Amino acid sequence: MKKGEKGMLSEKTALGIKNGSAIRAMFVEGKIMAEKYGPENVYDYSLGNPATPAPEKLKEILINEIKNEDPVILHGYMNNAGFPEVRRALAENLNRRFQTEFDENDLIMTVGAAGGLNITLKAILNPGEEVIVFSPYFGEYKNYVQNFDGVLVETEPDKETFQPDLADFERKLSKKTKAVIINTPNNPTGVIYSPETLTRIGEILTEAEKRFGTDIYLISDEPYRELRYDGKEPDFLTRYYENTLVGYSFSKSLSLPGERIGYVAVPKAARPHDDLVAGISLCNRILGFVNAPSLIQKAVALCVEEKTDVAFYDRNRRTLYDGLKELGFSPFLPEGAFYLWLKSPLENEKEFVETAKKHRLLLVPGSTFGCGGYVRIAYCVSHDMILRSMESFRKLAEEVGLHG
Amino acid sequence: MKKGEKGMLSEKTALGIKNGSAIRAMFVEGKIMAEKYGPENVYDYSLGNPATPAPEKLKEILINEIKNEDPVILHGYMNNAGFPEVRRALAENLNRRFQTEFDENDLIMTVGAAGGLNITLKAILNPGEEVIVFSPYFGEYKNYVQNFDGVLVETEPDKETFQPDLADFERKLSKKTKAVIINTPNNPTGVIYSPETLTRIGEILTEAEKRFGTDIYLISDEPYRELRYDGKEPDFLTRYYENTLVGYSFSKSLSLPGERIGYVAVPKAARPHDDLVAGISLCNRILGFVNAPSLIQKAVALCVEEKTDVAFYDRNRRTLYDGLKELGFSPFLPEGAFYLWLKSPLENEKEFVETAKKHRLLLVPGSTFGCGGYVRIAYCVSHDMILRSMESFRKLAEEVGLHG
Numbered sequence: 001m002k003k004g005e006k007g008m009l010s011e012k013t014a015l016g017i018k019n020g021s022a023i024r025a026m027f028v029e030g031k032i033m034a035e036k037y038g039p040e041n042v043y044d045y046s047l048g049n050p051a052t053p054a055p056e057k058l059k060e061i062l063i064n065e066i067k068n069e070d071p072v073i074l075h076g077y078m079n080n081a082g083f084p085e086v087r088r089a090l091a092e093n094l095n096r097r098f099q100t101e102f103d104e105n106d107l108i109m110t111v112g113a114a115g116g117l118n119i120t121l122k123a124i125l126n127p128g129e130e131v132i133v134f135s136p137y138f139g140e141y142k143n144y145v146q147n148f149d150g151v152l153v154e155t156e157p158d159k160e161t162f163q164p165d166l167a168d169f170e171r172k173l174s175k176k177t178k179a180v181i182i183n184t185p186n187n188p189t190g191v192i193y194s195p196e197t198l199t200r201i202g203e204i205l206t207e208a209e210k211r212f213g214t215d216i217y218l219i220s221d222e223p224y225r226e227l228r229y230d231g232k233e234p235d236f237l238t239r240y241y242e243n244t245l246v247g248y249s250f251s252k253s254l255s256l257p258g259e260r261i262g263y264v265a266v267p268k269a270a271r272p273h274d275d276l277v278a279g280i281s282l283c284n285r286i287l288g289f290v291n292a293p294s295l296i297q298k299a300v301a302l303c304v305e306e307k308t309d310v311a312f313y314d315r316n317r318r319t320l321y322d323g324l325k326e327l328g329f330s331p332f333l334p335e336g337a338f339y340l341w342l343k344s345p346l347e348n349e350k351e352f353v354e355t356a357k358k359h360r361l362l363l364v365p366g367s368t369f370g371c372g373g374y375v376r377i378a379y380c381v382s383h384d385m386i387l388r389s390m391e392s393f394r395k396l397a398e399e400v401g402l403h404g
Numbered sequence: 405m406k407k408g409e410k411g412m413l414s415e416k417t418a419l420g421i422k423n424g425s426a427i428r429a430m431f432v433e434g435k436i437m438a439e440k441y442g443p444e445n446v447y448d449y450s451l452g453n454p455a456t457p458a459p460e461k462l463k464e465i466l467i468n469e470i471k472n473e474d475p476v477i478l479h480g481y482m483n484n485a486g487f488p489e490v491r492r493a494l495a496e497n498l499n500r501r502f503q504t505e506f507d508e509n510d511l512i513m514t515v516g517a518a519g520g521l522n523i524t525l526k527a528i529l530n531p532g533e534e535v536i537v538f539s540p541y542f543g544e545y546k547n548y549v550q551n552f553d554g555v556l557v558e559t560e561p562d563k564e565t566f567q568p569d570l571a572d573f574e575r576k577l578s579k580k581t582k583a584v585i586i587n588t589p590n591n592p593t594g595v596i597y598s599p600e601t602l603t604r605i606g607e608i609l610t611e612a613e614k615r616f617g618t619d620i621y622l623i624s625d626e627p628y629r630e631l632r633y634d635g636k637e638p639d640f641l642t643r644y645y646e647n648t649l650v651g652y653s654f655s656k657s658l659s660l661p662g663e664r665i666g667y668v669a670v671p672k673a674a675r676p677h678d679d680l681v682a683g684i685s686l687c688n689r690i691l692g693f694v695n696a697p698s699l700i701q702k703a704v705a706l707c708v709e710e711k712t713d714v715a716f717y718d719r720n721r722r723t724l725y726d727g728l729k730e731l732g733f734s735p736f737l738p739e740g741a742f743y744l745w746l747k748s749p750l751e752n753e754k755e756f757v758e759t760a761k762k763h764r765l766l767l768v769p770g771s772t773f774g775c776g777g778y779v780r781i782a783y784c785v786s787h788d789m790i791l792r793s794m795e796s797f798r799k800l801a802e803e804v805g806l807h808g
Binding site: 008009010011012013014016017027028047049050051052053054058059062063066067070071072074075076077078079111112114115116117118119122123124125126140143144147148214215255256257258259260271272275276278279282283285286287288289290291292293294295296 | 414415420432451453454456457463466467471474480481482483518520527528529530548552618619660662663664665686689690692694695697698
């Protein structure tokens with residue numbers, strides 16, 4: 001290898017740079033376009049960055065902590081799993097809402113859901129072991145699994161309902177399956193997996209564990225847990241299957257994505273419970289997270305009763321869905337999260353995404369989520385932007401030959 | 405593998421739990437002892453948790469940010485490398501102090517130095533590549549290197565000076581060497597590597613790069629950069645060697661260890677600069693950090709002129725050193741950081757550590773740092789605790805047969 005070439009990076013990293021992240025690249029592209037055309041003329045639907053502010057109460061709580069708590073404790077090290085009283089408060093909140101039986105020894109505070117997923121995967125994965133995901137899926141899962149030399153196995157998307165294709169799921173399970181990642185409400189489709197789907201997944205996994213004589217972990221990635229429309233109540237996945245590990249993030253529910261705060265919950269029924277908790281805490285330390293940020297840990301524990309403004313996203317959802325429908329597009333009505341899943345009017349959705357850019361619309365190609373032919377529209381933006389963008393969508397519809 | 409056994413964790417993690425972290429285990433043990441004997445009767449010298457509060461100005465800054473900054477920005481996603489204005493402020497501060505030429509494109513904000521080291525190692529390490537450390541060294545380096553299937557290579561300690569043994573360093577360099585981790589002021593010894601040592605390390609590495617036709621990165625882990633005694637001025641390692649990557653943390657300098665905030669600086673001279681920055685930023689994202697916590701990023705950028713209370717630690721250093729010396733122990737006078745390195749009066753220092761526990765003194769065995777026969781005493785504690793602990797040290801000295 002010659003000096004000073006890309007080869008001096010690790011091969012994995014060099015490849016990662018080459019492939020890039022379509023979403024993150026668009027985030028940067030959006031900033032450049034905003035400078036060129038003015039931010040009000042660029043309609044950036046690419047990133048899941050909440051547009052609603054954190055709850056007003058969080059300000060009070062943070063200021064109160066900063067003023068009154070001993071800074072040596074407030075900003076200091078604690079157990080790698082997080083402050084015990086924080087874990088206790090969050091466990092009690094879960095128990096109240098979902099009739100679970102968590103206590104402080106079942107939760108590990110994490111650097112967001114992304115941190116939580118990584119330390120959970122590191123704790124369980126041996127090289128070559130398989131992790132199944134239901135397509136379409138959040139593209140970062142592939143990186144997370146590859147970080148620990150696991151193999152990502154995708155199921156086929158069910159293009160009728162975008163519920164998991166359970167027949168294909170059964171086919172993909174094997175002795176090598178160590179985990180299944182599930183994400184409902186779903187990024188990118190906005191679909192909520194039905195109780196029937198979840199019940200079946202639990203049954204299939206229980207049966208597979210017996211058949212293969214292994215433990216298979218259902219890792220539930222739940223950043224959108226509370227973001228549900230039309231009065232749908234949050235569900236809790238540990239009720240469907242014993243070996244469920246829950247990864248949560250406050251990024252969306254409290255509009256704190258930059259703060260990197262979440263947790264992993266290990267129910268008592270998960271096997272082997274104590275080793276899982278010890279292993280995930282250990283990985284929190286040795287992967288370099290050490291612990292979740294301390295001040296914000298304390299703050300979220302005091303904010304558990306706060307709710308994000310679902311009505312805000314609901315209004316966006318309706319306006320966007322109705323507007324696109326009227327223009328002749330084929331959108332799926334989201335049931336949760338803040339993403340709208342749209343069938344690409346062009347066969348190659350990347351071409352459609354490029355055409356959209358000409359109209360200063362930033363959309364994410366479905367292939368990023370393992371499902372070409374569709375695009376994701378993140379409507380966690382101002383309502384006003386949606387209204388203003390409709391003229392661009394109209395021109396886009398015209399250009400690709402749709403008739404509203 | 406049977407269900408429900410430790411085997412369901414990854415092999416690495418199961419081994420990690422078995423080996424534990426002596427330091428972290430003691431942190432937990434200390435808490436248990438404190439409950440039993442009362443916190444005032446346990447002398448916990450095990451953890452590098454700063455005893456000085458964060459600067460008073462940080463409170464103002466945090467409160468001001470929380471009150472006046474748009475929460476969607478303050479707590480929102482930003483570029484994976486961090487807020488550009490934060491990176492700019494820190495780069496300018498470095499340039500002013502060290503005559504460097506950093507700009508915002510050379511810094512990546514990280515989840516503490518531990519996060520920074522991990523994403524840097526991930527960015528560069530292929531499986532089997534070697535990382536050299538100078539013994540004694542912070543034991544976590546071994547985990548960090550193994551996270552990415554690298555091989556840790558230890559040099560022999562120089563038990564006279566605890567400067568790196570450069571002859572052994574030269575012997576350990578090979579075509580497989582990808583990086584060298586350096587840590588000065590040093591944890592655990594408190595030694596500051598001399599300009600002569602650093603100059604020689606730079607020369608040796610430059611020569612090795614030529615000989616092997618590779619790039620070798622000197623990764624400087626600098627959480628204790630500003631913690632120097634007897635008027636010693638901070639040094640900056642990029643002046644000694646081009647391929648130097650600097651990992652910094654505000655944990656000690658601003659007493660914020662729980663907040664997880666630091667950065668990696670990639671000087672223009674490092675090769676290939678742009679790919680290193682892109683690769684480290686990518687790894688920040690895909691390893692699950694995503695970005696350094698947002699509020700505290702903004703806060704540290706406004707706090708760069710603040711200084712930790714070095715006089716506080718200096719007083720501790722003197723009291724502890726003089727006290728131990730008087731009791732017949734053989735301490736090394738620390739030049740920086742807040743650790744005192746003590747020759748174990750018993751051949752097996754673990755036995756000494758156990759004996760110390762009987763006197764409610766928590767010390768860390770040197771074998772944790774790759775150097776048996778010594779113990780580390782972290783004196784980032786209240787001065788009062790040091791004074792109160794002297795009676796226990798006296799009894800310990802007696803028990804192990806020392807005569808002051």
